Amino acid sequence: MASKRQQQYWLMKTEPGVYSIDDLKRDGKTYWEGVRNYQARNMMRDQMQVGDGVLFYHSQVKPMGIYGVAEIASEGYPDPSAFDPEEKYYDPKSDPDNPTWMVVDVAYVAHLNPPVTLDTLKNTPGLEKMMVIQRGSRLSIQPVTPEEWEIVLSLTKQIS
Template sequence: MRYWLFKTEPDVFSIDHLEREKISFWEGVRNYQARNHLRDDVKKKDLILFYHSSTNPLGIAGIAEVVEERLPDPFQFDPKSKYFDPKSKKEDPRWFGVKIKLHKRFKNFVTLDQIRETEGLEDMIVIRKGGRLSIQPVQKSEFDIILKLGK
């Protein structure tokens, strides 16, 4: 099992949306490094720190779980979608996503400031300068610390 941090803007898709939908397709990733994680590395049963970005405060609202892996993003084929990619072909998709479900809401929202101030989290990608990638690997030790902070 691997651990991840997925960033989302809560006004677009929040942990509340995920809870209502039960299972949701994580679509719209258009960064090649993040795509490569979704295509090659994120696997069924992996756990995800569900991070709210572009809000105040920034931070982690809970945990999601991957229920299906390596799925072509259907929006890449839809000319009406903002995620349409005319170079993508159904027989050779360029963009991928995963299906996720809510695993656990945190009782305590874990803020980015808390992450910055907590021993053992100083190497997390999310707090590094330039660490803007929407799909980021997380070490198990980091995941465990975040889990404790969220209880």
């Protein structure tokens, strides 16, 4: 009998002026396009699975932090924006027969009220090793441990 895979958790960063948790709530689901980092691409391609939890992080805003919860809604598949010369994330070197870049679909779950700010993350016991608070950590997609996930969700009054 095959064993059931343990759920994984992720933090995905976006600038709210580009795509916010409010946009995801409105749309219900979107594909996470434009990732042009091989490490982040590999996580989408090789590790993310349907049902994995996502902490939706807003960067380049005051205060920066986790504003919502989403979930992975598809396995990884080729990023369609890489093949379209009219798209912002077009990559002329990406071959549709052997795609360089991948996406996953992400579905809205809830807003966090209040959001969990970066300052709160930095000052919360148990989150000292969380990737998002490490100096120089700029990946737009980061793994989150189950313990970090639980701690983060315990820091907000309402998940709505």
